[in-house]
Amino acid sequence: MAFEKMDFVCVIAVICLFGVVDGFSFGAPEDFCQYENLQDRNVRMVPGHRGVDPMNTRSPAGYRIVVGPEEANGARKVTLRADPGDYFRGFFIQATRANYALDRGDRPAYGTFRPADTNSQPRRCRSAVGKVGGITHTGNNNKTEISFDWEPPRGCNLGDIQFVATVVRAYSEYWVDVRSDVIAPSGFVGDRGLLCQLYVNPYSKILQRRVLSALRNIQTMQQSRRTGGTAGTLSTQG
Numbered sequence: 001m002a003f004e005k006m007d008f009v010c011v012i013a014v015i016c017l018f019g020v021v022d023g024f025s026f027g028a029p030e031d032f033c034q035y036e037n038l039q040d041r042n043v044r045m046v047p048g049h050r051g052v053d054p055m056n057t058r059s060p061a062g063y064r065i066v067v068g069p070e071e072a073n074g075a076r077k078v079t080l081r082a083d084p085g086d087y088f089r090g091f092f093i094q095a096t097r098a099n100y101a102l103d104r105g106d107r108p109a110y111g112t113f114r115p116a117d118t119n120s121q122p123r124r125c126r127s128a129v130g131k132v133g134g135i136t137h138t139g140n141n142n143k144t145e146i147s148f149d150w151e152p153p154r155g156c157n158l159g160d161i162q163f164v165a166t167v168v169r170a171y172s173e174y175w176v177d178v179r180s181d182v183i184a185p186s187g188f189v190g191d192r193g194l195l196c197q198l199y200v201n202p203y204s205k206i207l208q209r210r211v212l213s214a215l216r217n218i219q220t221m222q223q224s225r226r227t228g229g230t231a232g233t234l235s236t237q238g
């Protein structure tokens with residue numbers, strides 16, 4: 001009973017949310033890739049354009065994501081570009097596991113996006129484990145090209161990655177799953193540390209518990225050092 005009621009409230013909340021954000025003239029909303037409940041995740045990155053399906057099956061997307069070489073700090077310049085004569089107004093981009101289906105419920109969002117100018121703005125994603133995870137437009141003017149920077153988590157082997165975009169040309173014309181070439185691993189490619197395993201697999205309950213437990217241990221050690229050993233003893237009793 002309680003569950004049914006909760007599900008009902010969630011459904012209403014989602015409808016209300018999408019109702020309010022029709023049009024997205026100021027970019028994908030703050031909560032585009034945040035969510036209260038796992039089942040509300042917008043894994044397919046579909047904008048809240050009510051009653052409008054993506055154009056994918058009707059015509060190929062006239063857009064490309066071009067990824068620059070790795071820079072000294074590990075960052076890369078990423079450009080979303082319309083084919084000659086085409087344009088776009090809105091977009092939302094993530095970095096994710098290469099060749100991984102968009103609607104896989106455990107799909108991660110990697111790294112942190114930094115706007116290169118005032119035409120784009122970052123969006124936090126819960127699937128990015130403390131990183132920014134997404135970037136979107138700031139206005140609905142016609143655009144032919146837009147660039148920004150992307151930085152992977154430091155010292156982390158992500159494996160093959162791919163940038164994936166939702167691109168909006170008009171309210172009734174948008175494409176999902178526009179992908180860059182596969183980017184082969186670069187920088188650090190050794191064994192994955194615990195936190196890096198969580199970046200790659202953000203929805204693993206086992207990893208979440210292991211990371212929390214490791215953080216608690218660190219905290220206990222720090223407290224123990226401060227108080228001369230008592231905190232460590234106390235925590236093993238709890």
Ligand SMILES: *[C@@H]1O[C@H](CO)[C@@H](O)[C@H](O)[C@H]1NC(C)=O
Nearest residue numbers: 085086087089140141142143
């Ligand atoms: C954007 O481009 C389309 C197609 O060329 C055009 O109809 C529209 O007026 C343009 N909008 C703006 C704001 O320039």
